[in-house]
Amino acid sequence: MSTDRNRRRIPDATVSRLPVYLRLLGEQSAEGVDSISSERLAELAGVNAAKVRKDLSYLGSYGTRGVGYEVDYLVYQVRRELGLTHDWPVVIVGAGNLGQALAGYGGFGERGFPIAGVVDVDASKVGSVLGGVRVRHIDELAQIVATKRVNIGVIATPGAAAQEAADRLVAAGVTSILNFASIVLTVPRAIEVRKVDLAVELQILSYHEQRRAGGAIHAVPGSPPRSATA
Amino acid sequence: MSTDRNRRRIPDATVSRLPVYLRLLGEQSAEGVDSISSERLAELAGVNAAKVRKDLSYLGSYGTRGVGYEVDYLVYQVRRELGLTHDWPVVIVGAGNLGQALAGYGGFGERGFPIAGVVDVDASKVGSVLGGVRVRHIDELAQIVATKRVNIGVIATPGAAAQEAADRLVAAGVTSILNFASIVLTVPRAIEVRKVDLAVELQILSYHEQRRAGGAIHAVPGSPPRSATA
């Protein structure tokens, strides 16, 4: 605490890249690599080396000029900055297809986000076991959040139920939400929300495909579009 | 009618919001709303009204001053710009937890992205039926892509298999990839790749939680601080 750990604000763009660096650094460490240059890390991450250096500089001056960064030490610093020095239990709302897949996906707990519980409104789903966790009724949500000190909620419900799920999560005391439903959630300003929307991603790809096809309206089967230019 | 609607480039940030507007406009249309103002649409989308107007202005001047935008017409224009005037069949690589959830998630086909096939390397998974689609062996990938004219591939494999999956998709002729695996894919420049990474999203939330907690240091389990220099 004597260290100048002031309220440095790290740019959003950097925060979103730190997890990528972290995973790559972990892999390098596992392969026995002691030291890594910004150039090499940039290559692995698919970005510019200057960007890597600037990103890492927000954590502090942890590199050695002429040498690079000590991998293990950098892993430690990135983990600390991301708050990964301890586990963050998460609760999943919705035990449908997606909820099941998320619960069944082992990598959750391994990466420091153990599943504190899975809840659903549907009584017929309550009691079944997903990924080693028994599905509980959503009325137990508040209790789960309180006893397991959950800060992060995951919404894996259909869109129609998502706002209700968000309201309940907030009421239960959750302060961060990862939303897989295709709706815009309304939550208090203090709540951090991130959205993962499959349909949006596909439609963005569709845009680029359409563009690639030269904007030709009809890509009807039988006549592959061919750009005249270039 | 000026036909020079061609090589307008729409900013990435705008492209990523258009799908959101589109869904909201569809809902409004279903509720019988004929006309909508940028103000109202902005409210629904959770963004600034000026941003909505600027975004929509990239499509052309489709609003009426003093009135707003005709909902159905705008839906048509957004769909056209996003290339949603026809279906884009997708192929899913990986029939594990996630692949099953994606295939089972009905909203895929409904939104114009019918599942042309699901493939896996694991012979024991081949033959099972997911969401009405039979799982086929990955060696059939090229044939599926060719016969069903698939442009978009979805990677739902474990990280270790993702690059191989990407290589096969590219070789088969796919030009856009939606990657759910936690690795940075290496693909030819012309291939459009979008990544959805659960771990990254959770770690970003973790950062904000850690920050919220005042950066309080909880004891670090197994990470020894620096080797020497302070």
Place this chain on the structure above:
DNA sequence: TGGGCTTTGTGAACGTGTGCACGAATGCCT
């Protein structure tokens, strides 16, 4: 010990995205 080589950290330039503010266009009402 000093010179040369490597790589970091960062100032500065450039590019992209956001939001305000206002003119321009349109419908409605008298």
Place this chain on the structure above:
DNA sequence: AGGCATTCGTGCACACGTTCACAAAGCCCA
């Protein structure tokens, strides 16, 4: 018809993000 209220479309300024380029700082070796 004319005036008024409304809402779009966009120029402009500012904030944020990216990349370049280079001095500073370290290591290695003669």
